Amino acid sequence: MKSLEELRAIRNKMQGQVGLRAEDNTHTRVVVGMATCGIASGARPVLNTLSNLVQEKGLTGKVAVTQTGCIGLCQYEPIVEVMEPGKPKITYIKMTPDKAAEIVERHLIGGHVVEDYTLNSADI
DSSP, X not given: OOOHHHHHHHHHHHHHHHHHHHTOOSSEEEEEEOSHHHHHHTHHHHHHHXXXXXXXXXXXXXXXXXXXXXXXXXXXXXXXEEEOXXXXXXXXXXXXXXXXXXXXXXXXXXXXXXXXXXXXXXXX
8 A cells, every 4th residue: 555645746746747738738629529419410420530630631749639528509519619729719510521621621720710610600
């Protein structure tokens, strides 16, 4: 069994690593909603397309594609959020694999938000 001091040292080390991941301001994060509503709406092919294209285009050093649970806007699924360092979060809605490919080309590579696919473009 480990001593209390050893356990504290392990805890401190792990908390530091978690903090580093949470505060990584050098990568663009692309997050796909993969709760039941997202999966039922087609989020898995969207996630696969984004992941594959980021790898194929050599963007893995700058872009991290991840998944999350419920984003809270089920009627707009599949949802993809793009979080770039120093910029406002962009929420893309009703995504398809074709739209995801366009997001990679125009937004992640070209630097231009595809306004037609954003939550702001929805008639809410």
